[in-house]
Amino acid sequence: MQIDLRTVSIEPLRQTFDHIAARIGNDKAASRYLEATMDVQPNVNFHYRPTWDPAHEIFDASRTAITMKDWYALKDPRQFYYGTYTASRARMQETAEADFEFVESRGLDASYDDAARRIALDFYVPLRHVAWGANMNGASMCAYGYGTAITQPCLYQGMDQLGIAQYLTRLGLTLGDQAEVQFAKKAWLEQPQWQELRRLVEDTWVVKDWFELYVAQNVVIDSLVSGLAYTEVDQALNERAGSTVSLLTRFQTEWFADSSKWVDACMKVAAAENPSNKALLQQWLGHWRGRALAALQPVAKQALGADADDALARVSARLDARLAKAGLLSSN
Amino acid sequence: MSNVFIAFQTNEETRSIVEAILADNPNATVNQQPAMVKIDAPDQLVVRRSTVEEHMGRPFDLQELHINLITLTGHIDETDDEFTLSWAH
Numbered sequence: 001m002q003i004d005l006r007t008v009s010i011e012p013l014r015q016t017f018d019h020i021a022a023r024i025g026n027d028k029a030a031s032r033y034l035e036a037t038m039d040v041q042p043n044v045n046f047h048y049r050p051t052w053d054p055a056h057e058i059f060d061a062s063r064t065a066i067t068m069k070d071w072y073a074l075k076d077p078r079q080f081y082y083g084t085y086t087a088s089r090a091r092m093q094e095t096a097e098a099d100f101e102f103v104e105s106r107g108l109d110a111s112y113d114d115a116a117r118r119i120a121l122d123f124y125v126p127l128r129h130v131a132w133g134a135n136m137n138g139a140s141m142c143a144y145g146y147g148t149a150i151t152q153p154c155l156y157q158g159m160d161q162l163g164i165a166q167y168l169t170r171l172g173l174t175l176g177d178q179a180e181v182q183f184a185k186k187a188w189l190e191q192p193q194w195q196e197l198r199r200l201v202e203d204t205w206v207v208k209d210w211f212e213l214y215v216a217q218n219v220v221i222d223s224l225v226s227g228l229a230y231t232e233v234d235q236a237l238n239e240r241a242g243s244t245v246s247l248l249t250r251f252q253t254e255w256f257a258d259s260s261k262w263v264d265a266c267m268k269v270a271a272a273e274n275p276s277n278k279a280l281l282q283q284w285l286g287h288w289r290g291r292a293l294a295a296l297q298p299v300a301k302q303a304l305g306a307d308a309d310d311a312l313a314r315v316s317a318r319l320d321a322r323l324a325k326a327g328l329l330s331s332n
Numbered sequence: 333m334s335n336v337f338i339a340f341q342t343n344e345e346t347r348s349i350v351e352a353i354l355a356d357n358p359n360a361t362v363n364q365q366p367a368m369v370k371i372d373a374p375d376q377l378v379v380r381r382s383t384v385e386e387h388m389g390r391p392f393d394l395q396e397l398h399i400n401l402i403t404l405t406g407h408i409d410e411t412d413d414e415f416t417l418s419w420a421h
Contacts, residue, residue, distance in 0.1 A: 007366050032344060033389070079389035088390070 023072075036081035038072050040148040061146040064211040066270055066277050071147030073273070077265045078153075078258065085156050088258075089163070096251040100170065108244045109174050116241035117175050123233055123303040124249070125172040125184035126194055130225055131165035133201035134158070137217040144210040153262055157218060160259065164252050171248045193298035200295040211270070215281060216288040218263045223322065224292045226256040227315035233303045236311075260322065268326040281328055289319070336377050336406035336417040339370040346400045348387035349379070355387075356380050368402055376418040377406070 015021065016030035019039045024030055046057045056063060061071065068074070080088070103109050138158020145151040172181045188194050204221070207213040230253045237245045246253075271278040293312060300308035323329045338353075340346040346369065353371055354360055360373040371377065384392045394415045406417030 009364075009366055029347065031347060077386075077389050084389075 031079065033076075033079035033081050033084070036083075037075070037148050037152060041146070041151070059146060063144050063146065064209045065280055066209075066211040068147075068270065068273055068277075072149045073269050074147065074150040074266045075269075076149065076153045076262050078262055080153055080156055080262075089160070092251055092254055093163070095254075096167065099247040099250050100174065103174060103244055103247050108242075108247070112175060112244050113241035116237050116245075119233075119303055120237060120245050121172060121176050121180050121184070122187070123299070124168055124229065124245070125176075125181060126188040127225065127229060128165040128168035128172075129185070129188045130197065130201055130221070131161045131168060133204065134161035134217055134222065135165065137204055137213055140205075141210045141213055141217075150266060154214070154218075157259060157262075160255055164255065167249070167251050171245075174248060175244075193302050196295035196297075197299055200291055203291075212284050214266070215284040218259070219267060219323075220285065220288040220292050220319070222256070222263070223260070223319045224289075224296055224312075224315055226252065227318055228296055228300055228311065230256060232300075232311040232315060236304055236307065264322055264326050267323075267328060271326060271328050278328065285323065285328065289316075333374050334419060335372045335374055336404075336419065337370055337372045338377060338379075338404040338417060339368055339402040340397075341400045341402060342367050342369050343400060345388075345396075348389075349384055349397065349400075352383040352387045353377065353379055356383050373417075376416065376420075378417075379415040381413045 015026065015028060016024075016035060020030045020034055023038055024034065041059055043059070046059070049056065050058050061068075078084075078088075135158045138154050138156075138161060142151045142155035142158065145154055169181055172184060188198060200221070204213060204216050207216060230249050234246055234249060234253075267281065271281050293316060296312060297308065300312050304311050320329060340349065342364070350362065350369055350371065354362060356378050357371075357373050357376075360371050360377060363370040363372065379394065379397065381392055381394050384394075394410065394412065397415060404417060406419060407421065409416040409418070
């Protein structure tokens with residue numbers, strides 16, 4: 001008896017869900033990102049309006065002044081859904097953990113220059129409160145935002161900030177001890193150089209328009225704080241005392257490069273949607289950027305001394321370059 | 333004029349690679365088989381790292397092609413940014 005093996009090609013009747021096919025066409029297989037993201041949030045048939053905000057439906061696009069024909073145009077170029085997001089962060093965390101272990105196993109923390117150690121502790125550890133504020137803001141954007149395409153990465157961004165706050169705490173515990181972390185909290189609450197920044201962070205908590213919050217937090221504060229902390233101060237400390245602090249802040253550096261891709265992509269799409277969006281975004285950028293630069297000035301001075309203004313100018317120029325790419329700089 | 337081709341296992345990774353190849357090679361034709369996807373192109377086929385990264389949404393090393401590669405024909409010209417199949421010497 002002879003058996004012939006042969007492959008039978010079976011065409012699937014449908015490649016993806018109907019609501020995805022309506023967006024990308026019937027003949028194409030959809031990515032998991034699209035299937036886990038597009039039109040996931042309910043749009044119609046809500047029952048009662050929330051008692052805490054009877055002027056809006058529970059999911060309501062009018063919670064922001066930004067308008068979009070299709071909120072799902074604000075896609076994440078990193079294509080993060082729960083699975084890819086956690087896998088990506090697990091990889092980054094593994095590297096960061098290895099770096100902490102490297103510092104501890106070689107005794108780099110004990111042999112670190114004491115003057116540089118003081119600067120690092122005084123500058124980085126209070127920033128964990130900024131990161132925690134950003135965590136609150138990420139959750140807020142996710143809660144009041146519209147459309148899974150943008151609310152999903154907003155929550156991821158908030159979770160990342162919680163991770164950053166924890167890494168900054170560990171930096172404090174590695175280079176110092178628990179008293180240093182307590183001291184940093186006291187500095188955040190009481191020392192005059194931190195108060196403008198603290199006021200800025202606390203003011204963002206009560207911003208009602210979630211897209212304005214997106215601009216204030218994800219575009220302005222994140223890029224200026226990260227640019228100052230993980231490029232400028234980091235470099236200054238490198239030159240002075242070697243790269244120990246760079247190892248301890250590696251997660252933040254990688255995270256900032258990664259999240260900027262998403263932040264810029266959404267700004268670009270929202271600004272290109274219509275002129276009134278663009279005008280609003282520019283107005284918000286102007287307002288928050290002015291405040292953030294002023295708030296960071298005394299802190300930069302504390303860490304960098306005379307080079308503070310030049311450093312902030314460089315950080316600011318890098319933000320300009322990103323905004324120019326997103327088409328938002330023409331009328332500034 | 334002869335064809336070159338490249339064939340991958342069908343999975344979530346190669347979906348973006350195939351999309352990138354089709355975007356960069358307008359003359360390429362795609363041939364879906366059970367668990368395999370084969371792309372034919374006249375003369376030349378280019379896999380560009382930048383396009384794959386765009387479709388995949390993450391950094392991509394062209395060497396990662398080999399994880400899902402089944403077979404290919406043509407002479408290979410490989411750099412960090414491009415993986416080219418052709419019959420040119």
